[in-house]
Amino acid sequence: MSKELVGALKALEEKGISREIIIDAIEAALINAYRKNYDEANVRVDLNLDKGTMHLFSRRDVVEKSEDDLLEMSLEDAQAINPSYEIGDIVETEEIPRDFGRIAATTAKQIITQRFREAERGLIYEEYVDRADDIINGVVERLDARNIYVGIGKIEAILLPNEQIQGETYEPHDRIKVYITKVERSSKGPQVFVSRTHPGLLRRLFELEVPEIFDGTVEIKSIAREAGDRSKISVVAHNEEIDPVGACVGTKGARVQSIVNELHGEKIDIVEWSEDPVQFVANALSPSKVVDVQVNEEEKSTLVVVPDYQLSLAIGKRGQNARLAAKLTGWKIDIKSETDATEQGLYDPETAAIIVQPVEKIEEEAAEEVATDIDLYDED
The missing domain is CATH 3.30.1480.10 (NusA, N-terminal domain)
Known part of the structure; x- marks a missing residue:
């Protein structure tokens, strides 16, 4: 030889x-x-x-x-x-x-x-195959009528139309982060499928930006996402001295803002998880204030009462805030204003056993301003 x-x-x-x-x-x-x-x-x-x-x-x-x-x-x-x-x-x-x-x-x-x-x-x-459910940096190599092909090293990954964020546009050589959803064998070799819409992408981005999440001090309990528009995540700290929401937001919002930028302006609400469904549902409806939550364990549903001037904020545009809160918590959520709930005999402010959050009177303009806030959970 x-x-x-x-x-x-x-x-x-x-x-x-x-x-x-x-x-x-x-x-x-x-x-x-x-x-x-x-x-x-x-x-x-x-x-x-x-x-x-x-x-x-x-x-x-x-x-x-x-x-x-x-x-x-x-x-x-x-x-x-x-x-x-x-x-x-x-x-x-x-x-x-x-x-x-x-x-x-x-x-x-x-x-x-x-x-x-x-x-x-x-x-x-x-x-x-060992990197499935992981995030990876890629470079847009080429585009066809439907798919985007992202170079991730030795192979081109496929970004299918249903995994692309609506409204996002890319050109060859653009750098993006993608989430590997699955890896398959085929007659043409291995195929890697990636996503920009998967909730796992948001989870991995927070792990990259927030050291407390990466080391397990703060845990992401659930994620509800409507990619490209708005997302909610619930977090909990395993150290009483750490504020889980504050850790994710970062100084002057720097950590979460980095993630928002990567997702091209997708709004992100960060709320604190709780074992108590009353508290958790109330937190999930942030940035809206909540005065009462009534829980039906058998039907896994809740009746949430909010101040009259917060009703539209609690429901959100096209019901988005309530929909995301329901996905985040796993509970059905029925939202009523104080007036409607009182008139229907569902709520009595004098005898209500639960006051979830203290509610301060704010002007309608202030409520709208909170609703358009890009990333923060109001802790007050």
């Missing part, structure tokens, strides 16, 4: 293709090439990369009388080589083929190339 070939094979091994795959590929190619010249010959290849040696042996069964010299050897001929041979043994003879021929050589090359390509695809699959 030439030094150049040995060097090339060792270079492949350094790239991560296992020695067994390399040896199997070359052996299969040589056997196939030999059989192109010698029909159904039974052969074995002995390849040693460390020594740089390669030997090819023909294998013939010992029989009483040979009828096919390619596959059989008579007992008389076998014992002429070694008297210990008996019927049923296999005689191996080293072959030194001088010329495989152009077709055989081309076939051998194709087999080796195909095996190495399959091995490389397998390595890529193994690399990315």
Whole structure:
């Protein structure tokens, strides 16, 4: 075996293709090439990369009388080589083929190339299958009528239309963060599918920006997202001295603002999680104030009472705030104003057992200003 070939094979091994795959590929190619010249010959290849040696042996069964010299050897001929041979043994003879021929050589090359390509695809699959449910930096490579193809290293990931944020536009060479949703094998090699709309993307972005989440001091309990428009996340601290909401917001909103920028202005409400559904539902409806929450455990539903001037804020534009709060908490939420709830006999401000949050009278303009705040949960 030439030094150049040995060097090339060792270079492949350094790239991560296992020695067994390399040896199997070359052996299969040589056997196939030999059989192109010698029909159904039974052969074995002995390849040693460390020594740089390669030997090819023909294998013939010992029989009483040979009828096919390619596959059989008579007992008389076998014992002429070694008297210990008996019927049923296999005689191996080293072959030194001088010329495989152009077709055989081309076939051998194709087999080796195909095996190495399959091995490389397998390595890529193994690399990315372990990164499912993770975030990765990518570069927009190309676009077609429907999909966006994002370069993430050794492969192009596919950003399908339903995984693209409505209104976001990209050009080739733009850098974006994407969330790996699944990795599949296909006849063309591994396929990686990514998302910009998955709630997991928001979770991973907070893990990157908030050290307390990354180290587990603060935990994200749930996420409700309408990608490109608004999201809510609930967080809890496992250290009483840490304010989970404040940790996520950061100094002057720096941490959450970085995430908002990455998502091109998507509004994010951060609320504190609670085991008490009353408190949790009230928090989830932020930035609206809540005066009472009545819980129906059997139906897993709640009746939420808010001040009259906060009703539209609690419901949100096209019901978005209430819808996201319901997704975040897992509870059905029915919102009523104080006046309507009182008139229907559902709420009595004098006897209400629960006052979830102190409510201060604010002007309508102030309420609207809070509703358009991009990222913060009002802790007051």
